[in-house]
Amino acid sequence: MEILNGFVDSVVGLFNSSGLCVLTWQNYVMIGISIILLYLAIKKQYEPLLLLPIAFGMLLVNLYPPIMAAPTDSSNGGLFYYLYQGVKLGIYPPLIFLGIGAMTDFGPLIANPKSFILGAAAQIGIFITFIGAILLGFDPKAAGSIGIIGGADGPTAIFVTSILKPEFLGPIAVAAYSYMALVPIIQPPIMKALTTKKERSVVMEQLRPVSKLEKIMFPVIVVILVAIFLPDAAPLVGMLMLGNLFKESGVVDRICKAAQNELMNIVTIFLGVTVGATATGEVFLSLDTLKIIALGLAAFCVGTACGVLFGKLMYKLTGGKVNPLIGSAGVSAVPMAARVAQKVGQKENPGNFLLMHAMGPNVAGVIGSAVAAGVLISILK
Amino acid sequence: MENLTLCLTILITGFVVVFSVLIMLILIIKIYGTIVSKALASAENKRNEKQRAIREAEQSKAKKTDGALQAAQAPWESAQPEISQEIVAVIAAAVDSTYGEGKARITGIKRSKAPNSRPAWGMAGVFENTKPF
Numbered sequence: 001m002e003i004l005n006g007f008v009d010s011v012v013g014l015f016n017s018s019g020l021c022v023l024t025w026q027n028y029v030m031i032g033i034s035i036i037l038l039y040l041a042i043k044k045q046y047e048p049l050l051l052l053p054i055a056f057g058m059l060l061v062n063l064y065p066p067i068m069a070a071p072t073d074s075s076n077g078g079l080f081y082y083l084y085q086g087v088k089l090g091i092y093p094p095l096i097f098l099g100i101g102a103m104t105d106f107g108p109l110i111a112n113p114k115s116f117i118l119g120a121a122a123q124i125g126i127f128i129t130f131i132g133a134i135l136l137g138f139d140p141k142a143a144g145s146i147g148i149i150g151g152a153d154g155p156t157a158i159f160v161t162s163i164l165k166p167e168f169l170g171p172i173a174v175a176a177y178s179y180m181a182l183v184p185i186i187q188p189p190i191m192k193a194l195t196t197k198k199e200r201s202v203v204m205e206q207l208r209p210v211s212k213l214e215k216i217m218f219p220v221i222v223v224i225l226v227a228i229f230l231p232d233a234a235p236l237v238g239m240l241m242l243g244n245l246f247k248e249s250g251v252v253d254r255i256c257k258a259a260q261n262e263l264m265n266i267v268t269i270f271l272g273v274t275v276g277a278t279a280t281g282e283v284f285l286s287l288d289t290l291k292i293i294a295l296g297l298a299a300f301c302v303g304t305a306c307g308v309l310f311g312k313l314m315y316k317l318t319g320g321k322v323n324p325l326i327g328s329a330g331v332s333a334v335p336m337a338a339r340v341a342q343k344v345g346q347k348e349n350p351g352n353f354l355l356m357h358a359m360g361p362n363v364a365g366v367i368g369s370a371v372a373a374g375v376l377i378s379i380l381k
Numbered sequence: 382m383e384n385l386t387l388c389l390t391i392l393i394t395g396f397v398v399v400f401s402v403l404i405m406l407i408l409i410i411k412i413y414g415t416i417v418s419k420a421l422a423s424a425e426n427k428r429n430e431k432q433r434a435i436r437e438a439e440q441s442k443a444k445k446t447d448g449a450l451q452a453a454q455a456p457w458e459s460a461q462p463e464i465s466q467e468i469v470a471v472i473a474a475a476v477d478s479t480y481g482e483g484k485a486r487i488t489g490i491k492r493s494k495a496p497n498s499r500p501a502w503g504m505a506g507v508f509e510n511t512k513p514f
Binding site: 109110113114116117119120123124126127128130131134140144211213214217218221222225226229230364367368371372375376379380 | 390
């Protein structure tokens with residue numbers, strides 16, 4: 001009899017601690033959303049390198065919430081709690097930037113420095129969305145975190161949000177990466193609506209070759225300038241430029257490869273999984289999330305539109321030598337946004353190759369969004 | 382009212398700072414791009430002139446000594462008799478590739494007595510792996 005009671009107690013205990021009793025309806029909805037995101041990552045290949053770990057982190061935390069629990073007197077805390085410290089302390093985004101820097105060729109930007117203007121113009125969406133978020137009732141720190149989605153730069157969005165409004169990290173990261181993945185769908189209608197067929201058909205002059213010395217000097221000059229004038233952007237821009245110096249110097253090949261591959265991959269896994277793990281049902285399923293998603297889309301569209309409009313301005317000022325489509329690449333999203341500019345341009349003129357021209361504003365957008373992040377942090381923190 | 386002030390502050394500051402930093406970068410890149418291009422162009426000119434001078438000197442020397450044949454045979458003649466013609470050709474090509482075409486002249490080839498028994502490729506591997514430390 002005692003054995004039977006023990007057995008029943010054990011089964012009841014197991015049932016009470018199982019997901020069937022512990023999980024709320026919000027958790028089940030989030031499990032459904034995470035499965036949809038897994039489908040998009042695997043089947044549709046929407047930014048799978050990030051979307052897959054984010055979706056799986058989301059799935060796991062909603063199945064087993066204690067995995068994100070902080071340590072207490074009686075427990076050591078969950079695995080993701082410790083991995084999440086890299087996000088919370090702002091460590092992972094600069095490390096991702098190190099890898100991006102090691103993979104980026106700033107040659108097109110050095111060859112045509114005017115591209116910086118387009119990279120700056122596309123950041124206007126960030127500040128316009130900030131105003132929109134304030135009008136929708138968000139506090140200034142939350143508004144800054146939402147506005148930065150318009151930079152179309154996942155690590156920058158996470159970096160800013162982890163400093164200004166950590167509790168919005170889940171929805172903002174998911175919105176930022178979703179819109180980055182949807183660049184080929186969101187941008188072309190805006191690009192076409194704001195340009196004429198003649199403007200889209202402009203064939204740009206070939207870029208001048210850039211010497212190795214110029215490429216080596218570039219990261220050093222950028223980091224000195226940005227760190228002096230905008231110290232809050234120094235962690236992001238500094239690591240981006242360090243990675244680029246690894247690449248361009250040509251003397252630390254092994255370190256460069258490690259930054260491009262092993263380090264980047266490891267940090268991507270930790271970042272993706274833990275950011276996904278912040279999207280618990282209670283946090284994610286709220287009116288605020290819907291507002292964030294809507295504002296993020298607005299930020300992205302305004303950024304694209306401002307880039308194209310500045311491209312049109314440059315088209316006029318240069319007497320038709322600049323194709324305004326490359327302005328849309330000013331929203332970071334490297335290299336997807338540049339590829340979209342190339343694709344839309346080639347539709348009008350199959351012999352037109354805008355990719356290298358669009359890469360200039362595209363990488364300028366990375367620097368521009370980091371500078372915008374520095375502005376938001378320095379004012380709002 | 383407070384929010385409106387903050388919104389305008391952020392909008393104007395963001396606009397001005399982002400554009401100013403990036404415009405400063407444009408100017409700096411333009412300036413150093415011009416300087417570097419000019420420096421590289423002048424270095425290239427000097428190198429071309431030097432190469433032209435070397436070529437002219439070689440041509441005049443070759444004319445004097447009926448040198449085309451002699452120049453081709455020089456490395457071969459300077460090598461030790463046990464070193465084959467193929468090895469001489471490989472060494473001559475490596476020297477040419479390292480120092481630049483026509484910039485070095487082989488005056489003698491002799492087999493070195495290695496101080497240890499580690500083969501040359503092994504030494505190169507050890508050197509490559511320990512260089513960073």
